Amino acid sequence: MTDATASGTTLVVDHPLIQHKLTLMRRSRTPANEFRLLLREISMLLAYEVTRDMPLEMIDIETPLTAMKAPVLAGKKLCLVSVLRAGGGILEGMLDILPAARVGHVGLYRDPVSLAAVEYYLKLPRDISERTAIVLDPMLATGNSAAAAVSEVKASGCQSIKFVCLIAAPEGLKTFHEAHPDVPVYTAAVDSHLNDHGYIVPGIGDAGDRIFGTK
Ligand SMILES: O=P(O)(O)OC[C@H]1O[C@H](OP(=O)(O)OP(=O)(O)O)[C@H](O)[C@@H]1O
Numbered sequence: 001m002t003d004a005t006a007s008g009t010t011l012v013v014d015h016p017l018i019q020h021k022l023t024l025m026r027r028s029r030t031p032a033n034e035f036r037l038l039l040r041e042i043s044m045l046l047a048y049e050v051t052r053d054m055p056l057e058m059i060d061i062e063t064p065l066t067a068m069k070a071p072v073l074a075g076k077k078l079c080l081v082s083v084l085r086a087g088g089g090i091l092e093g094m095l096d097i098l099p100a101a102r103v104g105h106v107g108l109y110r111d112p113v114s115l116a117a118v119e120y121y122l123k124l125p126r127d128i129s130e131r132t133a134i135v136l137d138p139m140l141a142t143g144n145s146a147a148a149a150v151s152e153v154k155a156s157g158c159q160s161i162k163f164v165c166l167i168a169a170p171e172g173l174k175t176f177h178e179a180h181p182d183v184p185v186y187t188a189a190v191d192s193h194l195n196d197h198g199y200i201v202p203g204i205g206d207a208g209d210r211i212f213g214t215k
């Protein structure tokens with residue numbers, strides 16, 4: 001499902017396999033090892049969707065039987081940008097499908113009181129301006145972290161950017177699209193709302209804590 005407003009595009013990847021696996025992730029009793037595996041599997045399926053418009057070119061090859069023209073990926077190469085920590089959970093599955101992609105990292109945590117994104121690390125490939133960047137973070141809650149991560153990628157000169165998450169909140173999508181109307185958001189679900197602490201409801205809880213078992 002695609003929701004395109006004047007201020008930006010949200011694509012909800014509602015494939016039944018993704019929806020089934022997301023339900024298993026949401027359950028509070030799902031242990032960290034299963035949670036990580038499910039996120040990795042969903043990320044492979046999201047990779048399939050976010051790369052759907054990658055251009056192809058024809059090259060000459062030889063099969064054991066004959067010569068033929070066959071399609072290979074053309075044009076801009078990819079850079080996956082993982083928002084630490086929780087973005088690492090999506091990065092693994094994306095790299096399974098896109099092993100030749102370069103990888104950048106943006107370290108951000110959410111100030112628990114102001115809910116502002118605080119940056120503590122940045123490392124992007126030198127040639128990122130020649131690539132399409134796919135920024136990865138499972139949660140888009142207030143949208144502050146996603147908007148800050150994409151601002152860093154833009155500041156590096158990259159002009160072709162997509163954002164991939166697992167769950168987004170309507171409030172955060174509005175904030176994000178207003179800040180970056182040119183960057184489409186791919187998500188497995190848009191949930192109901194944010195609670196008073198900025199957590200997505202019904203959500204999955206704190207993605208980083210659930211991936212790494214830190215709570
Ligand atoms: O949309 P926002 O309101 O900014 O919230 C989303 C951010 O919160 C989580 O990170 P967190 O700050 O918990 O850091 P962590 O990945 O280290 O746990 C999540 O992974 C996002 O980066």
Ligand SMILES: O=c1cc[nH]c(=O)[nH]1
Nearest residue numbers: 141199200205206207
């Ligand atoms: O619901 C939320 C909101 C922010 N960060 C998370 O990990 N989960």
Ligand SMILES: [Mg+2]
Nearest residue numbers: 206207208209
């Ligand atoms: Mg966290």
